[in-house]
Amino acid sequence: MRLRSDCTAVVLACLVGIVSPATAAPNGELRVCADPNNLPFSNSAEAGFENKLAAMVAESLGRSLSYTWWAQRRGFIRNTLKADKCDLVIGVPSGYDLVETTKPYYRSTYVFVSRQDEHLDLSSLLDPRLHRLVIGVHLVGDDGNNPPPAQALGQLGIVDNVRGYSIYGDYRQADPPARLIEAVERGEIDVAAAWGPLGGYFAEHSRVPLTVTPIQDGARFTPQQFQFAIAMGVRKGDHALRDRLNTFIDEHRSEIAALLRSYGVPLVDESVTASGGHE
Amino acid sequence: MLMPGLRQLLWGTLSLICACCASQSPGFAQTDLASRMKDPGQWPMAARDYANTRYSALDQINASNASRLQLAWTFSIGADRGQEAAPLVVDGTMYVVGPYAGPYPNRVFALDATTGELKWSYAPKPEPAAAGVACCDVVNRGLAFDNGKVFLNTLDNHSVAIDAKTGKELWHTKLGEINKGETITMAPVIVKGKVLIGNSGGEMGVRGWVTALDENTGAIAWRAYATGPDKDVLIGDDFKPFYDSLKGKDLGVKSWPADRWQVGGGTMWGWISYDADLNLIYYGTANPSPWNANQRSGDNLWSTTIFARDPDNGHAKWAYQVNPHDLFDHDEINENVLVDLELNGQTRKVLIHPGRNGYMYVIDRATGEVISADAFEFVNAYKGVNLKTGKIIPNEEKTPLAGKTVENICPSAPGAKDWQPTAWSPRTKLLYVPHQHLCMNFKASQVGYIAGTPYVGADVDMYAGPGGHRGEFMAWDPVARKKVWEIHEKLPVWSGALVTAGDVAFYGTMDRLFKAVDAKTGKVLWQFRAGSGFIGQPISYRGSDGQQYIAILSGVGGWPGVVANAEVDQRVRNAALGFTGAMQDLPFYTTGGSELLVFKLGSADGQDNSHAPPQ
Numbered sequence: 001m002r003l004r005s006d007c008t009a010v011v012l013a014c015l016v017g018i019v020s021p022a023t024a025a026p027n028g029e030l031r032v033c034a035d036p037n038n039l040p041f042s043n044s045a046e047a048g049f050e051n052k053l054a055a056m057v058a059e060s061l062g063r064s065l066s067y068t069w070w071a072q073r074r075g076f077i078r079n080t081l082k083a084d085k086c087d088l089v090i091g092v093p094s095g096y097d098l099v100e101t102t103k104p105y106y107r108s109t110y111v112f113v114s115r116q117d118e119h120l121d122l123s124s125l126l127d128p129r130l131h132r133l134v135i136g137v138h139l140v141g142d143d144g145n146n147p148p149p150a151q152a153l154g155q156l157g158i159v160d161n162v163r164g165y166s167i168y169g170d171y172r173q174a175d176p177p178a179r180l181i182e183a184v185e186r187g188e189i190d191v192a193a194a195w196g197p198l199g200g201y202f203a204e205h206s207r208v209p210l211t212v213t214p215i216q217d218g219a220r221f222t223p224q225q226f227q228f229a230i231a232m233g234v235r236k237g238d239h240a241l242r243d244r245l246n247t248f249i250d251e252h253r254s255e256i257a258a259l260l261r262s263y264g265v266p267l268v269d270e271s272v273t274a275s276g277g278h279e
Numbered sequence: 280m281l282m283p284g285l286r287q288l289l290w291g292t293l294s295l296i297c298a299c300c301a302s303q304s305p306g307f308a309q310t311d312l313a314s315r316m317k318d319p320g321q322w323p324m325a326a327r328d329y330a331n332t333r334y335s336a337l338d339q340i341n342a343s344n345a346s347r348l349q350l351a352w353t354f355s356i357g358a359d360r361g362q363e364a365a366p367l368v369v370d371g372t373m374y375v376v377g378p379y380a381g382p383y384p385n386r387v388f389a390l391d392a393t394t395g396e397l398k399w400s401y402a403p404k405p406e407p408a409a410a411g412v413a414c415c416d417v418v419n420r421g422l423a424f425d426n427g428k429v430f431l432n433t434l435d436n437h438s439v440a441i442d443a444k445t446g447k448e449l450w451h452t453k454l455g456e457i458n459k460g461e462t463i464t465m466a467p468v469i470v471k472g473k474v475l476i477g478n479s480g481g482e483m484g485v486r487g488w489v490t491a492l493d494e495n496t497g498a499i500a501w502r503a504y505a506t507g508p509d510k511d512v513l514i515g516d517d518f519k520p521f522y523d524s525l526k527g528k529d530l531g532v533k534s535w536p537a538d539r540w541q542v543g544g545g546t547m548w549g550w551i552s553y554d555a556d557l558n559l560i561y562y563g564t565a566n567p568s569p570w571n572a573n574q575r576s577g578d579n580l581w582s583t584t585i586f587a588r589d590p591d592n593g594h595a596k597w598a599y600q601v602n603p604h605d606l607f608d609h610d611e612i613n614e615n616v617l618v619d620l621e622l623n624g625q626t627r628k629v630l631i632h633p634g635r636n637g638y639m640y641v642i643d644r645a646t647g648e649v650i651s652a653d654a655f656e657f658v659n660a661y662k663g664v665n666l667k668t669g670k671i672i673p674n675e676e677k678t679p680l681a682g683k684t685v686e687n688i689c690p691s692a693p694g695a696k697d698w699q700p701t702a703w704s705p706r707t708k709l710l711y712v713p714h715q716h717l718c719m720n721f722k723a724s725q726v727g728y729i730a731g732t733p734y735v736g737a738d739v740d741m742y743a744g745p746g747g748h749r750g751e752f753m754a755w756d757p758v759a760r761k762k763v764w765e766i767h768e769k770l771p772v773w774s775g776a777l778v779t780a781g782d783v784a785f786y787g788t789m790d791r792l793f794k795a796v797d798a799k800t801g802k803v804l805w806q807f808r809a810g811s812g813f814i815g816q817p818i819s820y821r822g823s824d825g826q827q828y829i830a831i832l833s834g835v836g837g838w839p840g841v842v843a844n845a846e847v848d849q850r851v852r853n854a855a856l857g858f859t860g861a862m863q864d865l866p867f868y869t870t871g872g873s874e875l876l877v878f879k880l881g882s883a884d885g886q887d888n889s890h891a892p893p894q
Contacts, residue, residue, distance in 0.1 A: 151571060166460070
C-alpha cells in the first residue's frame with residue numbers, strides 16, 4: 001500500500017467524532033455495509049470518505065458505528081442490505097433501483113486523467129486526438145454494462161487504442177480500481193477515462209503530476225451520461241432512516257462538500273434546464 | 280498478460296506437455312470408470328457415460344408402473360441455494376455435493392444408496408476471504424469418480440481428491456484465483472486418469488481454460504486457454520478445423536482488437552464428452568467478455584466454440600465456432616451428446632449440440648463438419664445456419680446497441696437452452712431436452728454501480744415467448760430434424776433430464792414438480808410435489824435390494840431461481856441480469872431448499888402411496 005491514510009483535511013478532525021467501542025450510544029448502532037478494499041470510498045482501515053461520512057452520520061444520530069464488509073460488486077446489495085446485515089450503504093447512484101435512496105449529497109463526473117507534462121487538456125470524447133492516444137477505461141464486465149466512456153469510444157469506432165482495466169482487478173491488492181490511474185502514472189496509457197472520485201483521488205496521490213479534467217459531453221451520447229448524483233441507500237421501505245439521513249444531508253452540506261474536496265472528488269453542480277427544473 | 284498467479288502453475292511449454300503423455304493409465308478402454316459405465320446399476324459420472332447420454336439401461340420402472348413411484352428416503356444437504364449437482368452412485372454408495380453456501384460450503388456426503396444411511400461427509404475449508412468476492416453463481420454441478428477416489432471442484436477453484444471409502448482428503452490443487460473473479464462450478468470429468476476441469480467467471484473478465492490434472496497427484500498435465508495465441512490454445516500442426524474461416528495462425532489473437540483476448544472470456548463451465556475410439560474429448564466454451572460488443576470487433580475466437588481435443592496432451596484437433604462475435608451472452612457450454620446416426624444411408628459418428636442460440640446442431644465428431652442445424656425453439660435473433668460456411672446468419676434488426684431499444688429478441692440471454700443437460704435414448708433414438716422459452720427486450724436505462732463506479736447499463740427484460748409459457752420439455756428426433764412431442768411448463772425447465780430403458784423420461788420443474796413421462800409420447804405418468812423447485816439432475820441406479828431407484832436434488836436457485844432463494848427483489852424486473860422479470864411469480868411457488876429425494880416403486884398391490892396412517 002502506497003496510499004497515505006492521513007489525507008483528510010484538518011477541518012475534518014474537528015467535525016468527525018471518532019467512534020470507539022467504548023462510546024456510549026444512546027440510540028443504538030448505525031450498521032453500515034461497505035467495501036473493505038476500495039479507496040477513496042471505503043476500506044477496512046476506515047480511511048475512505050464514505051467511512052468518514054458514516055462516522056459523521058453516526059455521531060449526528062448519536063449511534064455507534066458498526067461495519068459489515070463486502071466487496072462492492074454484483075450481489076453486494078443482495079448480500080448486505082437485503083440480507084439485513086446492515087441498514088445503510090453510504091454511496092449509491094441517486095434513484096438506484098435496488099434500494100431506497102436519500103436525496104443526493106454530491107454529484108460528480110467522469111474525468112480524463114493524464115500526465116501533466118503531456119498538456120492534453122482533454123474535455124470531450126469527440127476530441128480527434130483520441131483516435132491516436134492510448135486510452136484506458138474500466139471494465140465492469142457484463143455486456144452492455146461498462147462505464148459510459150468505454151461505451152462511447154466503441155460507438156465512435158475508437159477501439160484498437162483502448163485498453164481495459166477490470167474494475168474488480170485482483171482483490172488481493174489494495175484498491176483494485178486504482179490500477180487504471182497507476183497506468184497513466186507509469187506511462188502505460190496516455191489518458192484514463194475514469195469516474196471522478198477515483199480519478200481525482202488517485203491523481204492526487206500520484207508520484208508524477210497528473211491532470212484531471214471533466215468529460216463534458218453532456219447529452220451527446222444519450223443514454224450514456226457522464227455525470228451522476230450520488231446518494232445514500234437504505235432498505236426499501238425504511239423511510240424513517242431515509243428521512244433522518246435527508247435531514248443530516250441538508251444540515252451538513254458544506255461539511256460534506258469539504259470532506260469530498262479533501263479527497264480530490266471533482267464536484268459538479270446539478271445542471272439546470274432552461275425551464276428552471278433539474279434534468 | 281498471462282495471469283501472473285497462474286504462471287507458476289503452468290509448465291507452458293509444448294515439450295513438457297508432450298513429456299507427460301508417457302504417464303498414461305494403461306488400457307484406457309477398461310479403466311475403472313469405463314467399466315462402471317457398463318454396469319447399469321451404477322451412475323459413475325454426472326452425465327452417466329462419456330457420450331453424455333444420461334441413459335439408464337434399467338427397466339424395472341416402465342410406462343405402465345411409473346405411477347407407483349414413491350419416496351424411498353430423503354437427505355438434507357443443509358445449504359438452501361441452487362441444487363444443480365448430479366448424485367453419483369458407485370458400488371452401492373451415493374456421493375453428492377452441496378452448493379457454496381451455508382456453514383459448510385461445497386460439502387460432500389457419502390450415503391448408502393439403498394438405505395440413505397450417512398457414511399461420511401467431507402467439508403472443504405474455503406478461503407474466508409472469498410466471501411463476497413464470488414457474487415452470484417454458487418452452484419456445483421456434481422462430483423466425479425475413478426479408481427476409489429471422489430473428485431470435487433470447490434467454487435473457490437480447488438480441485439480435491441477424496442478417498443471414496445473414508446472421506447479423507449488425498450490431495451488438492453488450486454487452479455485459479457477467486458480474487459480475480461475466477462470460480463469453478465462444473466462437474467469434473469475423468470478421462471484416462473486425468474481430471475478435466477474448466478473455469479467460470481466470464482462476466483468478470485476471466486480468461487477461459489480447461490485444465491487436466493493427474494488423478495493420482497493433482498499435478499497439472501496441460502491447460503488449454505480459449506483465447507490468445509495458438510501455443511496457449513494448444514493449437515498445433517495437428518489442428519484440422521473443417522471450415523476455412525477457422526484456419527490460420529493465432530486466430531485467438533487476430534479475431535480481437537489489440538489485446539482484447541487477454542480478458543476475453545470463453546470460460547468452460549459445462550460438460551465434457553469423450554470418444555475413446557477417436558481419442559477425442561469435446562466441450563464448448565462460453566461467451567466473449569467483458570468488453571461490450573462495440574469494443575471487440577471480430578469473431579472473438581475461441582469463444583462460443585466447440586473443441587475436439589486429444590485428452591493426452593490437450594491438443595486441439597478441430598474446432599467450430601457457434602456464435603462468432605456473440606451479442607447475446609449466448610455461451611455454448613451446453614453438452615455434446617455422442618451418438619451414431621443413420622443419415623442418408625450412412626452411419627455417421629456425430630455429436631448433438633443443443634445450442635444456447637436455439638439451433639440443434641448435428642456435427643460430424645471426427646471432422647467438425649456441421650451436418651444440420653435446425654431451430655428447436657422460436658428464434659429471431661439469427662436467420663439460420665449456413666451449412667456451407669458453417670456460419671450462423673445474424674439478424675441485423677436484432678442487434679442490441681447501446682442506447683437503442685431492441686424489442687422481442689428470441690431467444691433471450693440464457694438462450695433457448697442453458698446448462699440443463701439433455702438425455703438420449705438409444706431405444707427411442709430421441710433427445711430429451713429440458714429448456715426455456717423466453718424472449719427479451721434490450722434497452723439502455725438501468726443505472727448500475729460496481730466498485731463505486733456508476734454507469735448506464737443495458738436493461739434486459741425477459742418474458743415468456745410466443746404462447747405465454749416459459750419452459751418446455753421436449754423430445755427431438757435428430758434424423759428427422761424435428762420435435763416429436765413437447766410439454767409446456769409455466770416456468771423455465773432448468774433441471775436436467777434422464778431417460779431409462781423402461782422408456783420413461785424424468786425431469787423437474789421450478790414449481791416443485793418432479794415428473795415421469797412416457798418417453799415415446801410425452802404423456803405424464805407420475806409427478807411428485809417436493810419442498811422446493813427443481814434445477815437438479817435426475818439419475819437412476821440399482822440398490823443392493825435389486826430395486827431401481829431414481830434420485831434428484833430439490834432446491835431452487837441458479838440464474839432464474841435467485842428470485843426465490845436469494846432475496847432478489849421481484850419488483851425489479853431486470854435484477855439478476857434481466858431474469859427476474861420473467862420469474863416474478865416464482866416466490867408464489869417455491870422457496871429455497873436442499874433436499875435429496877430418492878424414489879422407488881411401491882408394491883404392486885398397494886394402491887395407496889399416500890403414506891397416510893390407517894383410519
